[in-house]
Amino acid sequence: MTKGRPTISILEEGMREGMQIESADIPASEKIRLLDALSATGLKRIHVGAFVSPKWTPQMANVDEVIAGFTPVEGVTYTAIVLNQKGAERRDAYGEKLSLPDPTLGRSKIHLCDVFVRRNINISQQDEIDALGRAVATAKEKGVTHAEISVNAAWGSNWLGEFSEDERMRLLQLQYDAWTEAGVPVTRIHVGDPMSWNTPSAVRSMMRRLVATWPEVKDYHLHLHDARGMAMLSAYVAMEELDERHTLQIDTAIGGMGGCPYCGNGRATRMIPTEDFVHLLESEGVETGVDLAKLIEAGVIAEEVVGHELWSKVTAAGPRPTGADVYPMDMPFIETFEQASHFRKGPSVYEGAMSPYREPVKSPARDEYEARLAAEKESN
Structure with missing residues (x-):
């Protein structure tokens, strides 16, 4: 019997992951032009920005103006990242445009790289582990009914080198046990790779082990960076390891722009270009509902907005002519x-x-x- 493919979901990250590493001088009007172009492509999920301190992420200083100014399209889910209560309050003010997080889903995350988490949010890996029990208890008190477990900086670090699969599984197991002991089933697994250490073989092995260890988990989410050119290969491998029982969310960004300033690679960190990933899926017979021609035009607009060439192959050379x-x-x-x-x-x-x-x-x-x-x- 031929194995079916998972349901693939794309989260467009250009307005958040991409813009956070681009020039802080890009005016809100240009960001709105790009966001409106992305909205017209048929993409179903778009991150519009982050409600964070402009002191440390000056590129997000005009996020309120961007969200107030763009035109939402029916059927598109728009989301924004927050890191604290103040950010949540700012986001909640745009409830008519933004979708709020599912209140029934609890989330936990542990970074494999102690150096990265200290640089990024000024806590240690051990702090994350120590806070796990309290976070789960608080989430249960608030009425969550299921949970997502997550590891970040999962495959390796620019400061500590490669991490083992056993270590990834150990930190996921800690979270799985904490939620399960609280009577909250784990239904989602997220794996993040901000420093571009993913490789196809490591991702293949990891996905096989996750499915074998927790067969009841059906939803997966991968955030893969592409500084070393392997992210789309790794995403494809993950897609091939799952089947029709599963959903797989892949984070991509228009033109491939993206990067965390704490990772050490700047704009070279990059992400999977959304245009290229849609072209891959369509070429493999996976219906996306995305108008690739409009997405390519959005890629051209993205280059105009950021003021330099981006990294999409199909925006430069076009899709395969048929x-x-x-x-x-x-x-x-x-x-x-x-x-x-x-x-x-x-x-x-x-x-x-x-x-x-x-x-x-x-x-x-x-x-x-x-x-x-x-x-x-x-x-x-």
Whole structure:
């Protein structure tokens, strides 16, 4: 029997994970332009920003203006990150636009890297472990009915090196036991990788072990950074290890922008480009409901907003051309990024380029291809 695939959910992180590492001088109006473009693509989940201190994340100083100014689209869930009660109160003021966290879901998280958590939120790994029992008890008092357990900096650290799978499982087990002993079932597992230590083999092994250890858990969430170019490979491996019983949320960002300033890699930390991941899914027969052409246009807008090239492959080269979108046979040499944009801008971008063809290129194979297209069109 052929194994089915999990349900894939995409969380678009460009407005939060991406913007937090870009220039603080980007005006709210430009962020709104990008957010509105993303909203029109068919994406169903978008992080719009974070309610955090502008002292340490100045890029989020105008988050209120962005949220007040964008136009929500029906059917899209918009969320924002908060780190404390003050942030929660700011977020709650936009309840007509933002979806609030599920009050029935409890969450716990432990970082594998003690250095990272000290740099990031000024506590130690042991502080997180020591607070676990109190956090679970408080959550149960508030009426949570199920829980998510999480490890962050999961596969390795730029300060402490690689972490073992046994250590990841140990910290997840601590959380699982705490929730289970409190009578709260664990239904979700989140694994984060802010420092881009994921590898396909490590992710494959981890997913297999998670499924084998806790077969009752059906929902998974991966936050993979791409500084070393393996995040989309790792996401694909995770997708292949799960089946139709599961859901898998993958965090991506338009253009691949993203990065934590505490990780040591800056903007080079990157994320999986949303356009590229949607193209991958569609190419593998996974329906996403996303208009890839509109997503590519959003990728172009993202580059205009941040003021530099981003890292999406399909925004630069286009999706695989099919049907009537295949390229003209006698197009000239294509060498520059601007010329490569002919798939969306048309042939004017390569006018005057060097060409060796004195006569139009002809091919019986192309004739057969076009005849087949015509016949298919007529039959439809």
